[in-house]
Amino acid sequence: MVVVIDMEKCGQIKDCPGEGLCIKLCEQGALKEVDGELVLVPENCDDCDLCIQNCPNQAISNG
Amino acid sequence: MSFVVREGKENRSLTHKNEKCVGCGICSDICPTTAIKLGPILPIARGLLKTDFITIDENSCCLCGLCASSCPFDALELDIDGTNTKEMINYPRWTHDASIDSETCIYCGRCSTACPQDAIFLHRSLPEVKELVRGETEVDQEKCIQCGVCEEMCPADAINMDRNDINSSNPSIATSVDIDESKCIFCSICKRVCPVDAIKIVCTTCMERDEIVNPEIEGDIILDEDTCVKCGWCQEVCPVDAAEVTKPFEGEIFLRDDFTCKGESCHACADVCPCNAISIVEGKSTINPSFCILCGACAKACPQQGITLKRKNMNLENVKSKAWTSRLADLLED
Numbered sequence: 001m002v003v004v005i006d007m008e009k010c011g012q013i014k015d016c017p018g019e020g021l022c023i024k025l026c027e028q029g030a031l032k033e034v035d036g037e038l039v040l041v042p043e044n045c046d047d048c049d050l051c052i053q054n055c056p057n058q059a060i061s062n063g
Numbered sequence: 064m065s066f067v068v069r070e071g072k073e074n075r076s077l078t079h080k081n082e083k084c085v086g087c088g089i090c091s092d093i094c095p096t097t098a099i100k101l102g103p104i105l106p107i108a109r110g111l112l113k114t115d116f117i118t119i120d121e122n123s124c125c126l127c128g129l130c131a132s133s134c135p136f137d138a139l140e141l142d143i144d145g146t147n148t149k150e151m152i153n154y155p156r157w158t159h160d161a162s163i164d165s166e167t168c169i170y171c172g173r174c175s176t177a178c179p180q181d182a183i184f185l186h187r188s189l190p191e192v193k194e195l196v197r198g199e200t201e202v203d204q205e206k207c208i209q210c211g212v213c214e215e216m217c218p219a220d221a222i223n224m225d226r227n228d229i230n231s232s233n234p235s236i237a238t239s240v241d242i243d244e245s246k247c248i249f250c251s252i253c254k255r256v257c258p259v260d261a262i263k264i265v266c267t268t269c270m271e272r273d274e275i276v277n278p279e280i281e282g283d284i285i286l287d288e289d290t291c292v293k294c295g296w297c298q299e300v301c302p303v304d305a306a307e308v309t310k311p312f313e314g315e316i317f318l319r320d321d322f323t324c325k326g327e328s329c330h331a332c333a334d335v336c337p338c339n340a341i342s343i344v345e346g347k348s349t350i351n352p353s354f355c356i357l358c359g360a361c362a363k364a365c366p367q368q369g370i371t372l373k374r375k376n377m378n379l380e381n382v383k384s385k386a387w388t389s390r391l392a393d394l395l396e397d
Contacts, residue, residue, distance in 0.1 A: 018103075018106065018111075018112065021103075021106055021111060021112070024106075024111050025105070025106065025109075025111065027327075027328065028328055046325050046328040046329075047325065048325035048328045048329035048366060048367075049325075049329075049366035049367055050105070050329055050331060050366045052366060053105075053366035054103050054105060054106055054366075056103075
């Protein structure tokens with residue numbers, strides 16, 4: 001099981017109050033920026049839930 | 064630093080010093096009006112967000128000072144008419160403490176190296192090598208072929224070759240050899256390796272042992288109370304029991320059995336711990352209770368709520384108000 005991103009809540013990274021905080025927190029490289037939007041790399045996700053806990057938009061969940 | 068100030072019959076002001084705050088959230092847990100909110104402590108601790116660990120809502124803060132009295136790090140202070148409540152006879156006082164007895168201290172520096180808050184400053188003066196050894200050296204510059212073998216072999220780094228000026232036609236050729244007697248330990252390695260027998264070394268240290276005074280290491284050790292978190296590292300590593308620490312809380316801390324710690328993927332607990340008490344061992348968070356002060360920052364930072372702490376006692380005395388006693392009891396195990 002990997003995390004799920006609610007793209008509506010997430011929006012563009014330039015608008016993120018944490019300036020893409022989840023990308024910076026994830027040391028597994030499971031979250032990256034592609035064309036200004038957040039993209040999940042499922043094979044890298046270790047389900048640590050750091051992104052879920054720290055997303056300022058509450059846009060990431062366990063599904 | 065943030066403030067809440069209100070003037071009335073008394074002038075009260077609450078000050079939060081973020082540089083002393085560790086983000087443990089005890090204040091936000093205990094605030095009776097939920098005026099204190101704990102921020103995202105992990106991104107702050109990792110330096111990804113530049114903001115204070117807590118925010119205080121000025122409108123709902125009732126300036127009671129319970130947060131200031133219960134903060135083990137003195138990151139919050141309540142002043143009433145200019146006097147800090149921690150100096151008032153009717154307010155609680157922490158009895159947690161750390162001290163280093165300078166009479167017993169041998170200035171080894173272990174505590175200073177181990178202290179996770181860099182709160183221990185050591186200054187020591189060591190005797191000079193030349194005060195502890197005796198001997199004579201002599202280099203026959205006529206015989207010396209400036210090969211540099213002695214310089215390379217000297218274990219005390221006491222031999223220097225004087226080389227030609229960098230701008231000369233042959234800068235790598237040395238012109239003479241010099242033994243620095245303030246560094247020389249008269250071991251005679253140079254003498255033994257010299258291919259042309261140009262060096263004479265006589266060691267008289269053993270013969271003159273009685274004349275050489277036994278070295279005494281003097282120094283100063285200072286523990287900065289302001290930054291010390293009473294974690295116990297100094298006490299644990301001190302070889303002569305000169306450091307004594309009383310922690311703010313007594314109790315236990317453990318990882319819940321029913322969750323899978325993500326170890327190196329996460330390490331949020333280790334990053335927020337002010338005591339360097341947590342490390343990731345074999346892919347799992349490992350908390351060393353010897354250094355844990357039960358502040359609870361790790362439990363707040365764990366994204367899976369996998370850390371449980373049970374505080375059995377807090378070293379806060381002189382709690383006179385019944386309401387405060389009951390509120391403070393919420394920090395302890397039921």
